[in-house]
Amino acid sequence: MRNSRGITLIELLCTLLAVAVLISIAVPSLGGLTRSAQRTAAVNDFFHAVYVARSEAIKRGAVVSICKSPDGARCLNHGDWSEGWMVFVNSDRDEPPERDEGETLLAHYAGWPAGRITSNRLAYSFRAQTQGTVNGTVLFCDARGPEHSRAVIISHTGRPRVSRTDSSGRALPCAEG
Secondary structure: OOOOOOOOHHHHHHHHHHHHHHHHHHHHHHHHHHHHHHHHHHHHHHHHHHHHHHHHHHHHOOOEEEEEOOOOOOOOOOOOOOOOEEEEEOOOOOOOOOOOOOOOEEEEEOOOOOOEEEEOOOEEEEOOOOOOOOOEEEEEEOOOOHHHOEEEEEOOOOOEEEEOEOOOOOEOOOOOO
16 A cells, blocks of 8 residues: 555645635625725725814814815815815915915825715815804715715814715715716
8 A cells, every 4th residue: 555645636626626716706805895995095084184174273273274186285176086185274264275385284185096086065174163164075986886985074063974875865976887
């Protein structure tokens, strides 16, 4: 009798087949998980930006604005928010906000190139006491459609919340595809 010290070709092929089946099941799930994680990171970044702006406005007794900005140097008054946004002290209180020389940059966020971020407002400006005109909704949508979208809804007092539906409980208005 001989001792067998290896595996047969049949055993190797069966193992490779099992691994291939598991990978074919796991890869699509990992792609969705990655997209969800990226969307969640973008939502959390915007949520954080609102809290930074709100608290800094109170702390400094000044207007602090959030605007679309790909580079942290200038505000964009067109397009969506996907390229990024910045939080800065808006010393001259201009509307729409524009970061001028000498205005302190508090934070810059890279945005979310894998999806689309839209808002019903051009920018958000927070004040130390009266917040009456801050409210708005920021939508985070990707190619998976409305069921995977999120919204950051900012109340008139400047407090943000995250939602999966609009105020009527319906799916968020994201275009599919």
